[in-house]
Amino acid sequence: MARGDYSPSTARATIGVAGARGVTREMLSDQPRGDVIRNTVFAAILLLAVSLALVGLGLLIADNLIDGWSRLNLDLITQGTSSLPANAGLRSALIGTLWIMAFVVLFIVPIGIGAAVFLEEYAGRDSRFARAVELNIQNLAAVPSIIYGLLGLAFVARAPLNLGFVVLTASITLALLVLPIVILVAREAIRAVPPSIREGSLALGATQWQTVRHQVLPAAIPGIATGVILALSRAIGETAPLIPLGAATFITFDPSGPLSGYTALPLQIFDWAKQPSDEFRVLAAAGIIVMLALLISMNAFAIWLRNHYEQRW
């Protein structure tokens, strides 16, 4: 009913409805006093529970900011590894992380997208193979990360691949660790492309691969890119799997390629955090701020990407 065309009868009806609503509310609000009090207390407890996590996060950021403030300057990222706190910085670690991540991307983009396309477009959602892989991926996503480190130590650093403790070893191990994330997100993005797009393409005579290549993948790319970024931000922060991969050792050079020795951002932070001296702890706090800034901006970019390019069908 449009406002303004009040005739006396509709006005009466409106008053009647309002009255009925008031009576209903009056009757329903007649809840037992105990219940009303309990409801208020319960809501307060819930707010407390929510704030616990938020306060924890706030304290973590604030504490590292305060502790690390004196070292948050350009020296932090231009100085390399050093046993003297004043000369120590993140340069080698950042270069190492960049090298590792470059190769992680090279692995997870083709394998992650390939697996997702196969499971969604070729295998049939209910085939036995697809279900086995799905259960397997869900389970892999929850395997402790240190175990991936041992896998890397046993099979990548030593025989059969025998690469030694180099950037590529770390990249392969971390790629396996984050692959489930890429596959899960990419599958969702592919599933979100409506079947009519595929049917239209197939009806025009395109083969299945042409359909995937020219219709499905272009439409799913924003979602897939989001998954890749999220996976990378997870890989950047992972420390435990790198411990068995020989990166915990002190290096005095900058990593220079896939077969170079290395250190990485979270490991450098771990190394500083372990030192009993307060100066190193200041460095660790400053390093954590750098890492958090990097990760939060990556995540923000992923969210922006998803919201900006997401296609609504």
Added chain:
Amino acid sequence: MATSDPALSAEPAEIDLSPSSRRLGELLIKGILGLAALVSLLTTVGIVASLLLPALEFFAEVKPWEFFTGTNWAPLFEPASFGVVPLIVGTFSVTFWALIVAIPAGLGTAIYLSEYASPRVRRVVKPIIEILAGIPTVALGFFALVFITPAIQDIWPGFLGQSPGIFSVAAAGLAIGLMIVPIIASVSEDAMSAVPGGLREGAYALGATRARVATKVVFPAALSGIVASIILAVSRAIGETMIVLLAAGNTPNSDLLQNFNPVESIQAMTSFIGSVATGDIGTGTITYKTVFAVAALLFLMTLLMNLLSIRLVRRYREVYE
């Protein structure tokens, strides 16, 4: 509907819809994509093989009975002793302290987000909780070491006895608790949101308050998902390495009950692996085999929990979706 027209009831002519060529390129592509999907299965096979082979060699040297029931863990000393029980109990102790924070905080957050929060509040709170999930654990471990432990030392009441030292299981547990809050919150909230609105509306129509609807209707209906979220969180807590390595110390307690004393320093399975399995342990040494035996046990424990939680999540999906 009966038609007598013979043209309509006749069998349609066979149309050949099969492709004119065998399209080998398409098959090749399908094969390559299938290989990509196979990588994840191979990863699992690789994990099992890499853990199992050294673990079996370990059990050739150390009796399984001694490993699983012994309460003295000193694998690097002479004479060595391989009783893994203190590590398991230490792991459970950290998990226990983590859950004490994470269950109320996680479930409270889930109920708040699914039953109380306005869409606007949800849009703000959910991403913040997600940020917490993305904090690298090395940062949480450092936070436990330089903030939580000193804070506990400051407020420690004298009548409880000795205050915690630099390393304490409670500080590590609290930090892990912070880490698993997002898991409990998001998986539980999923389960609660899957509870059909009709159940809630029915209860509201009968005059129930929000608290009553949340606790007596939504909570029981979402129970399998809530249990799944907690199991998943336990499996994460058990597998967490950096926080225990930085904040819980590295001393296995043969006195098993001492592991649960919040001020004690403990050794968990993961912190043993993380402190011993640096790059330079020699393949084939007893130390190497010990690390992999402990890791195999850890993998088995988390695997069982993951499968259980996946199954529980499927159950609520089946009921309501």
